[in-house]
Amino acid sequence: MMRTYIKKVYAQVAAGEKAAAEAAFVEMQKVVDRMASKGLIHANKAANHKSKLAAQIKKLA
Structure with missing residues (x-):
C-alpha cells in the first residue's frame, strides 16, 4: 500500500505536475x-x- 502512494508521487513529479504532486x-x-x-x-x-x-517536488518550481 505504501509503495503505491510513493509511486503516485514519483509519477506526478516525472510528469512535471507540481500541484498534483503536492496533493x-x-x-x-x-x-x-x-x-x-x-x-x-x-x-x-x-x-x-x-x-x-x-x-x-520543490525542484519543480
Whole structure:
C-alpha cells in the first residue's frame, strides 16, 4: 500500500505536475507516517521517503 502512494508521487513529479504532486505527497505522508507508527517500517525510513520526495517536488518550481 505504501509503495503505491510513493509511486503516485514519483509519477506526478516525472510528469512535471507540481500541484498534483503536492496533493499526492500529502496522501503519501499520511500513509508512510501510519506505517512507521505501527512499526512496519522504521521512522528514519519514513523520514527518508518524505525528505527525498519533498526535495523533488520543490525542484519543480
